[in-house]
Amino acid sequence: xxxxxxxxxxMSEFGELWKKSLRQLFVDAASAAIEDAGVEKIDSMYxxxxxxxxxxxxxxxxxxxxxxLGVASIPACRVExxxxxxxxxxxxxxxEVASGMSDVVLVGGVEKMTDVDGAQATYALATxxxxxxxxYHGVTFPGLYAMVANAYMHKFGxxxxxxxxxxxxSHKHGSMNPKAQYPFEITVEGxxxxxxxxxxxxxxxxxxxxxxxxxxxxxxxxxxxxxSKKPLVKVAGTGHSTDTIALHDRDDLxxxxxxIRAGEAAFKMxxxxxxxxxxxxxHDCFSIAEICVLxxxxxxxRGKGGEGAESGETAxxxxxxxxxxxxxxxxxxxxxxxxxxxxxxxxxxxxxxSGKRQVEGAKRGLTQNMGGSGGSAVVHILEVA
Amino acid sequence: xxxxxxxxxxMSEFGELWKKSLRQLFVDAASAAIEDAGVEKIDSMYxxxxxxxxxxxxxxxxxxxxxxLGVASIPACRVExxxxxxxxxxxxxxxEVASGMSDVVLVGGVEKMTDVDGAQATYALATxxxxxxxxYHGVTFPGLYAMVANAYMHKFGxxxxxxxxxxxxSHKHGSMNPKAQYPFEITVEGxxxxxxxxxxxxxxxxxxxxxxxxxxxxxxxxxxxxxSKKPLVKVAGTGHSTDTIALHDRDDLxxxxxxIRAGEAAFKMxxxxxxxxxxxxxHDCFSIAEICVLxxxxxxxRGKGGEGAESGETAxxxxxxxxxxxxxxxxxxxxxxxxxxxxxxxxxxxxxxSGKRQVEGAKRGLTQNMGGSGGSAVVHILEVA
Numbered sequence: 001x002x003x004x005x006x007x008x009x010x011m012s013e014f015g016e017l018w019k020k021s022l023r024q025l026f027v028d029a030a031s032a033a034i035e036d037a038g039v040e041k042i043d044s045m046y047x048x049x050x051x052x053x054x055x056x057x058x059x060x061x062x063x064x065x066x067x068x069l070g071v072a073s074i075p076a077c078r079v080e081x082x083x084x085x086x087x088x089x090x091x092x093x094x095x096e097v098a099s100g101m102s103d104v105v106l107v108g109g110v111e112k113m114t115d116v117d118g119a120q121a122t123y124a125l126a127t128x129x130x131x132x133x134x135x136y137h138g139v140t141f142p143g144l145y146a147m148v149a150n151a152y153m154h155k156f157g158x159x160x161x162x163x164x165x166x167x168x169x170s171h172k173h174g175s176m177n178p179k180a181q182y183p184f185e186i187t188v189e190g191x192x193x194x195x196x197x198x199x200x201x202x203x204x205x206x207x208x209x210x211x212x213x214x215x216x217x218x219x220x221x222x223x224x225x226x227x228s229k230k231p232l233v234k235v236a237g238t239g240h241s242t243d244t245i246a247l248h249d250r251d252d253l254x255x256x257x258x259x260i261r262a263g264e265a266a267f268k269m270x271x272x273x274x275x276x277x278x279x280x281x282x283h284d285c286f287s288i289a290e291i292c293v294l295x296x297x298x299x300x301x302r303g304k305g306g307e308g309a310e311s312g313e314t315a316x317x318x319x320x321x322x323x324x325x326x327x328x329x330x331x332x333x334x335x336x337x338x339x340x341x342x343x344x345x346x347x348x349x350x351x352x353x354s355g356k357r358q359v360e361g362a363k364r365g366l367t368q369n370m371g372g373s374g375g376s377a378v379v380h381i382l383e384v385a
Numbered sequence: 386x387x388x389x390x391x392x393x394x395x396m397s398e399f400g401e402l403w404k405k406s407l408r409q410l411f412v413d414a415a416s417a418a419i420e421d422a423g424v425e426k427i428d429s430m431y432x433x434x435x436x437x438x439x440x441x442x443x444x445x446x447x448x449x450x451x452x453x454l455g456v457a458s459i460p461a462c463r464v465e466x467x468x469x470x471x472x473x474x475x476x477x478x479x480x481e482v483a484s485g486m487s488d489v490v491l492v493g494g495v496e497k498m499t500d501v502d503g504a505q506a507t508y509a510l511a512t513x514x515x516x517x518x519x520x521y522h523g524v525t526f527p528g529l530y531a532m533v534a535n536a537y538m539h540k541f542g543x544x545x546x547x548x549x550x551x552x553x554x555s556h557k558h559g560s561m562n563p564k565a566q567y568p569f570e571i572t573v574e575g576x577x578x579x580x581x582x583x584x585x586x587x588x589x590x591x592x593x594x595x596x597x598x599x600x601x602x603x604x605x606x607x608x609x610x611x612x613s614k615k616p617l618v619k620v621a622g623t624g625h626s627t628d629t630i631a632l633h634d635r636d637d638l639x640x641x642x643x644x645i646r647a648g649e650a651a652f653k654m655x656x657x658x659x660x661x662x663x664x665x666x667x668h669d670c671f672s673i674a675e676i677c678v679l680x681x682x683x684x685x686x687r688g689k690g691g692e693g694a695e696s697g698e699t700a701x702x703x704x705x706x707x708x709x710x711x712x713x714x715x716x717x718x719x720x721x722x723x724x725x726x727x728x729x730x731x732x733x734x735x736x737x738x739s740g741k742r743q744v745e746g747a748k749r750g751l752t753q754n755m756g757g758s759g760g761s762a763v764v765h766i767l768e769v770a
Binding site for chain 2: 001021023050051052053054056057058059060061062063064066067071072073074075076077078079080081082088091092095096098099100101123124127128129130131132135240241242243244245246249257258261371372375376
């Protein structure tokens with residue numbers, strides 16, 4: 001298989017974008033990525049989207065979006081894996097380029113979530129959980145992650161206050177990201193006093209409902225050397241796995257097995273370990289998720305994932321800066337776009353283009369994107385070629 | 386890229402299966418395919434499904450279905466391209482095996498359409514058309530294909546009666562398929578006198594709402610030679626393309642450009658032409674679709690696609706038997722499963738396992754699967770290795 005490089009990145013603004021449709025958001029991000037790559041044409045296209053059907057009444061996004069991008073004569077494929085849709089789309093694009101099937105591939109992710117009201121959005125998101133055994137009984141994602149949080153606090157003694165440092169750290173990063181939905185800082189007290197959603201989770205522990213799109217252009221590394229004038233960013237590793245869809249089928253609620261396996265596969269392929277990563281974007285859909293994910297990836301010891309944000313280890317300037325973009329919490333979480341937006345952030349970090357939130361000398365970054373309560377997960381490792 | 390073979394096939398019954406859930410249908414088909422392949426394990430999995438969200442309130446199917454199949458530790462990816470979801474999923478599986486990324490890959494397709502009423506099913510299916518410019522104005526798929534039919538009859542002089550021979554031929558084939566939803570014969574008079582849906586289309590021109598699943602196991606051809614005791618079926622060609630999502634953006638309503646391009650790509654890769662194909666499964670969602678598709682693939686001259694069913698050319702025993710399974714019309718059309726079910730039928734034909742509907746001496750077959758009113762299309766050519 002051929003080495004693959006990311007040669008272009010683009011993102012729409014993230015937020016409540018009532019004046020932009022799903023197709024417009026996608027075209028904004030895709031056009032920016034194509035322009036950044038400096039390519040004349042793309043050979044094939046992937047798009048990650050969780051639920052065009054339930055959010056905007058539009059499936060068949062491969063056709064719609066290829067059409068509105070002006071490339072409706074190429075292969076285009078929509079990929080769905082709930083909130084991991086974008087990350088899985090990137091992996092499919094990677095496989096297509098690595099295989100030799102196509103040379104220049106666009107991978108986008110998009111979600112338009114604010115055309116429906118909050119109840120309908122919560123219903124749509126809940127279709128990522130087990131419809132027959134979880135959702136039927138009335139639980140939605142804040143409730144599921146609240147169970148994870150309670151189990152974690154009980155098992156490891158992590159405090160509610162420690163957990164609050166996670167979104168505080170992410171908002172600090174996000175305050176430096178002009179495309180973030182909530183680009184402002186929050187405080188630990190603010191988190192603890194915010195509206196209760198599902199005990200122990202408060203609203204400032206929860207990623208928001210967001211409209212947005214992100215896109216990247218990838219090609220063989222050898223082609224990138226000729227095409228691109230920017231620092232070359234290579235896909236060093238990819239890993240993808242699944243786990244039981246329902247929490248009740250797991251031995252340990254606090255262990256995200258799909259992320260563990262996806263991480264192991266990506267690290268093995270890249271020939272590196274957690275200590276070799278300079279910057280990471282992980283799936284902090286809820287504060288507790290970032291904590292468990294950092295442990296699953298080997299960035300923190302078991303039971304100690306809650307300490308990094310408090311100690312500053314996961315902040316800019318710390319040992320392993322996590323979610324420099326602001327993460328899902330501050331940057332926003334347009335579910336199908338998130339996995340691709342993570343690739344955008346890490347690529348910009350490795351190119352040294354992250355401005356105020358630049359991790360100095362970053363040479364290797366990791367992205368982790370997951371669906372549901374961890375029923376699917378995908379990990380990528382990017383490095384300066 | 387490596388040569389790829391189909392080594393296992395499986396299908397659930399197709400029909401109104403009120404006692405089987407989406408996950409059960411998928412597991413039935415996937416288990417049958419794995420047993421037929423005789424493999425101990427699969428490395429990765431794809432599933433084509435159009436709208437788990439709108440039909441059963443369940444997205445994140447990669448995780449749900451890997452879990453219920455008992456393989457929730459492998460990469461799994463759901464692919465959606467409206468009614469072409471199954472065919473596109475097969476192509477993604479092909480790319481993954483051909484690339485060297487994985488060896489044994491399961492590709493399934495599934496749709497559970499009868500848990501909602503007819504109006505909701507029609508709404509869900511209409512999300513494959515242009516939501517903003519077609520569906521918003523009240524048109525659904527029978528209306529869109531009726532426009533194609535009227536344009537075609539006007540342009541080429543094909544009669545309403547000629548068109549009726551298409552479903553008559555397909556039902557004759559389907560009457561020999563024990564898994565078909567409607568395994569009985571119909572008459573030309575019956576079609577012409579059946580309920581009007583959208584002029585000139587009658588209900589017996591329209592494929593039905595169906596529950597069902599299909600699955601295949603693929604692996605490198607070299608591995609297949611060691612593993613399989615059955616005749617080896619190789620993937621000789623694959624092609625995939627898109628077209629404008631909306632009919633009003635096309636120069637000619639009767640020309641399916643995505644199918645033309647996908648067919649050209651698949652024929653080129655296989656190094657053969659339409660005359661070299663012994664059996665074909667094509668996307669006859671409406672009678673007029675089969676007619677236009679046969680022309681797009683070069684099986685009929687332009688304007689003469691309506692003559693094959695009447696003359697017997699596309700029937701069993703004819704020059705190019707089309708839809709020996711009964712096609713979408715008689716076998717049924719669980720939208721996400723259809724593209725994979727086409728691969729099942731052609732594989733069985735090439736293995737000589739099709740019983741009463743066997744095409745004698747079939748050595749090479751083609752499948753064509755499309756989404757919406759042809760906004761996406763995928764073509765595969767299989768041949769005896």
